[in-house]
Amino acid sequence: MTTPTTRRGQAKAARRAELLAAAARQMARRGFVSVRLEDIAAEVGISGPAVYRHFDSKNEVLDELLLDISERLQSGGEQVVDRGGTPVQVLANLVEFHIDVLVTKPDLIAIQDRDLDALTDDARRRVRSLQRRYVETWVQVLIAVAEANGHPLSESESRVRAHATFGLLNSSPRLPDFEQARLRALLTEMALAALLSGLG
Structure with missing residues (x-):
């Protein structure tokens, strides 16, 4: 998406972002x-009809939310690998x-977990494709480790390990309140223990 250059365009983009954030909170x-x-x-303090200047339907809002989080994960995962390091460091x-995405975007993780089937057909195909690519990034790193x-390690077992770890991590928005720094450390420790089990 191109960055708006006019003041009016910037205001419209800011309002759209505000509506998306409100939608994420409410849908989660x-x-x-x-x-x-x-x-x-x-x-966000606007009338019902005014929202149609930004979105044609509630499904369009959901599509944008889940495409955004899927693209964020897939591209971010590739960037992590591109930075390099030993397999276990990667x-x-x-x-x-x-975990950074989980703690900064918990609403989107919760929506993805529960409302994926409500996506339009085209958005669902695109989200599934992005998710598969993200999983395969983890699979190849696990195989290298x-x-x-x-x-x-076979690809099938690596895929099971990755999916099981996502299940562990993605449950974090439903966990009881916990101090964030400690939660990050605990989730990291548990995830790596699960991923590396038996590979010592």
Whole structure:
């Protein structure tokens, strides 16, 4: 998306971002089905009809939210790998990156976990493709870690380990309140233990 250059364009982009943030909060808390565009508009202080200057439908809002988080994860994962390091360092950096997204975008993680099936068909295909590419980034790093440790690992087992770890990490928005720095450390320790189990 290009950055608006006019003052009016910048104001419109800022309002759109504000509406998306409000939608994320409401959908995470109440679920996609229970949220109306009018509810989102009310949270940011505009009328129901005014929201249609920014979005044609509630589904368009959901599509944009979940495409954004999927693109953020997929491109961020590639950047982690491109920075290089030993296989285990890259794996640790992937875990750190994923946790950063979790703690800064918990609403989007919760929506992705619960409302993926409400996406339009085109958005669902694009999200699934981005998710597969993100998973494969982890799979190849895990295989490299296993090879470096003398424990060859199949792609299928690597994929299971990655998905199981995502299940562990992505549950964090539903956890009881916990001091953030300690939560990051605990999730990192648990994720790496799960990923590296038996590969010692």
